[in-house]
Amino acid sequence: MWEAFQHRFFGFLPERGTLVIALIYFAVCFISLKVSEKMTHAYAMPWQKEENKQARERIRKEESE
Secondary structure, three states: OOOHHHHHHOOOOOOHHHHHHHHHHHHHHHHHHHHHHHHHHHHHOOOOOHHHHHHHHHHHHHHHH
């Protein structure tokens, strides 16, 4: 009875090896994304940084007034 119940609810899942590979792939993708974001932020040029963009916008508004 327990096997029938287990097969009914978990029968649609792929094999264990496939799930492990999928989890490893997800972890690698997630780590790569986070490292890429940190590297992009760390190596941004001064004119690409958000605080400098906001300062330029503020200066432009003051000059136009």
